[in-house]
Amino acid sequence: MANRGQSRKTLLRALREVFEAKGFDGTTLTQLAESTGLGKASLYHHFPGGKGEMAAVLLRGSVAELEQLAFARLAGRLPPRQRLENFIDGFSDYVSGGEGNCLVAVLSDGSSGSEHRELIAQQFHEWIRRLAATFEDAGAKPKRAERLANDLLAGLYGHLLTARLVGEPGQFKKHLKNMKKRLPG
Amino acid sequence: MANRGQSRKTLLRALREVFEAKGFDGTTLTQLAESTGLGKASLYHHFPGGKGEMAAVLLRGSVAELEQLAFARLAGRLPPRQRLENFIDGFSDYVSGGEGNCLVAVLSDGSSGSEHRELIAQQFHEWIRRLAATFEDAGAKPKRAERLANDLLAGLYGHLLTARLVGEPGQFKKHLKNMKKRLPG
DNA sequence: GTCTATACACCGATAGAC
DNA sequence: GTCTATCGGTGTATAGAC
Numbered sequence: 001m002a003n004r005g006q007s008r009k010t011l012l013r014a015l016r017e018v019f020e021a022k023g024f025d026g027t028t029l030t031q032l033a034e035s036t037g038l039g040k041a042s043l044y045h046h047f048p049g050g051k052g053e054m055a056a057v058l059l060r061g062s063v064a065e066l067e068q069l070a071f072a073r074l075a076g077r078l079p080p081r082q083r084l085e086n087f088i089d090g091f092s093d094y095v096s097g098g099e100g101n102c103l104v105a106v107l108s109d110g111s112s113g114s115e116h117r118e119l120i121a122q123q124f125h126e127w128i129r130r131l132a133a134t135f136e137d138a139g140a141k142p143k144r145a146e147r148l149a150n151d152l153l154a155g156l157y158g159h160l161l162t163a164r165l166v167g168e169p170g171q172f173k174k175h176l177k178n179m180k181k182r183l184p185g
Numbered sequence: 186m187a188n189r190g191q192s193r194k195t196l197l198r199a200l201r202e203v204f205e206a207k208g209f210d211g212t213t214l215t216q217l218a219e220s221t222g223l224g225k226a227s228l229y230h231h232f233p234g235g236k237g238e239m240a241a242v243l244l245r246g247s248v249a250e251l252e253q254l255a256f257a258r259l260a261g262r263l264p265p266r267q268r269l270e271n272f273i274d275g276f277s278d279y280v281s282g283g284e285g286n287c288l289v290a291v292l293s294d295g296s297s298g299s300e301h302r303e304l305i306a307q308q309f310h311e312w313i314r315r316l317a318a319t320f321e322d323a324g325a326k327p328k329r330a331e332r333l334a335n336d337l338l339a340g341l342y343g344h345l346l347t348a349r350l351v352g353e354p355g356q357f358k359k360h361l362k363n364m365k366k367r368l369p370g
Numbered sequence: 371g372t373c374t375a376t377a378c379a380c381c382g383a384t385a386g387a388c
Numbered sequence: 389g390t391c392t393a394t395c396g397g398t399g400t401a402t403a404g405a406c
Contacts, residue, residue, distance in 0.1 A: 025210035026295045029400060041402080042372050050401065108350055110211045121352035128351070147363055150347065151340065154360065158343025162335065165293055166313070167306035175339065178332055214382060226384075227390050235383065 011036055011046065016058050020101045024055055024112035055112050062103040063123055069094045074130050080138035081185030084152075087131075088176055091156050098163050098172025105157060128153060138185030148184070155179055196221055196231065201243050205286045209240055209297035240297050247288040248308055254279045259315050265323035266370030269337075272316075273365055276341050283348050283357025290342060313338060323370030333369070340364055 014036040018027050029040045029051060036043070047053040070090035074083050095102055107113060108120050131149035132142075140148060156176075163172040199221040203212050214225045214236060221228065232238040255275035259268050280287055292298060293305050316334035317327070325333060341361075348357040 023208065023210060023295055025208060028398085030398085038371090039373055040400085041374080044401070045371060105346065105350065110208055117352065120350060124347070124351045147360075150344070150356075150360060151363075154343030154347045155336065155339055156343070157346050158339030158341070159335070161290065161342050161346070162309070162339045165290065165305060166309045167302065171335075175332075175335060178336075213380080215380085223389090224391055225382085226392080229383070230389060 008046070011038075012058060012061060015054055016062070016103060019055060019058060020103050020106055023106055024051075024110040027051070052112065052115075055107055056116070058103060059107050059116055059119075066091075066094050066102070066104065071127050071130060074134045079185060080134050081183055083134055084138070084183050084185065085180050087134075088152075088156070088180055092173060092176055095160055095172075098160060098169040101164075102157070102160070124153075135184065138183075140184060152179070193231070196223075197243060197246060200239055201247070201288060204240060204243060205288050205291055208291055209236075209295040212236070237297065237300075240292055241301070243288060244292050244301055244304075251276075251279050251287070251289065256312050256315060259319045264370060265319050266368055268319055269323070269368050269370065270365050272319075273337075273341070273361055277358060277361055280345055280357075283345060283354040286349075287342070287345070309338075320369065323368075325369060337364070 015032055018031050018035045022031065029043065032043060032051075032054070033040045043054070044050060047057065049056070070087050070093075073086040073090050076083060078086070092098070094100075104120060104123075107116060128146075128149050131152060132145040135145035135148045136142060156179075159172055159175040159179075163169050163175065200217055203216050203220045207216065214228065217228060217236075217239070218225045228239070229235060232242065234241070255272050255278075258271040258275050261268060263271070277283070289305060289308075292301060313331075313334050316337060317330040320330035320333045321327060341364075344357055344360040344364075348354050348360065
């Protein structure tokens with residue numbers, strides 16, 4: 001359907017769109033072939049491990065992208081409150097303002113998940129730790145900071161889901177705006 | 186594997202466990218047969234429409250159960266704050282304290298979702314409306330009540346997901362406790 | 371690196387005996 | 389109502405030409 005044999009980056013983006021929309025079990029090689037413009041056999045040239053390897057590569061790429069777009073912005077010398085706002089904006093970009101989804105969450109369940117579950121758990125623990133540290137910078141005591149970190153992350157993923165459930169993914173951005181308003185610091 | 190030919194309720198519960206854990210696309214008739222203790226052909230006696238009909242019946246059952254266990258408790262003459270706490274407890278029961286999942290959310294994506302998306306959207310709109318009404322009973326102005334309703338629902342689904350992502354589904358209950366503490370009213 | 375053709379397992383679903 | 393047996397289709401994956 002698109003993206004006639006181009007760079008690997010373009011290839012990965014086409015594959016990701018399918019996995020993100022259909023999940024691991026719902027994605028077929030035929031769909032991946034159509035999305036990339038390649039034949040099924042050609043996909044095995046790029047990913048000898050087949051569907052599983054594609055998902056694994058995409059998962060690592062998504063973790064890196066979420067790190068870069070969102071969590072990396074928790075660092076720096078800006079006021080904590082602004083770092084948290086930048087983080088939220090980065091997360092919004094990562095999920096295309098609510099129109100897309102988080103591949104890390106998508107691939108965590110289904111037939112694929114079990115292989116990656118430990119990696120994902122470790123990564124989220126680290127991310128929550130860094131979120132909590134930022135809330136501490138903003139003046140919260142450790143226990144409260146940890147709660148705020150968990151609530152913020154749950155709010156992001158929750159609004160991403162519920163906005164889709166009610167059929168209005170665009171509402172995600174509106175809810176993020178409200179979340180930013182109520183940040184401490 | 187279990188539940189040798191018993192009541193329809195038992196049958197539905199076995200089917201639900203599989204769909205809840207594996208999603209629609211990840212669930213196979215072989216798994217459903219094993220879970221119920223029936224042969225594949227026997228499942229078609231109970232559900233002539235096959236896998237799709239099973240999912241549709243289970244979806245309606247889950248909507249009814251979520252209504253009964255959680256949202257119904259928003260009504261009554263108790264103080265709004267206590268109604269909201271009861272609602273949260275009911276939601277926790279519905280998802281087995283974080284160990285289970287919400288089948289309505291699970292079936293909303295994947296190859297099954299498109300058929301039920303409109304029903305689900307309508308149902309969630311009504312539920313959010315009733316949540317918002319309860320927050321208004323607790324003294325919140327309409328716009329704030331609507332925001333609190335959305336935030337509460339997103340918090341529930343978000344914590345349900347993130348607790349699983351970090352590999353500690355039991356943490357869900359802890360987060361709910363904190364959410365209850367911060368309710369208005 | 372891409373293709374066509376194909377292997378082979380498993381999918382959802384059905385036929386028909388009991 | 390349950391079973392065994394089987395169907396047609398599709399899934400993932402491979403062989404081998406170009």
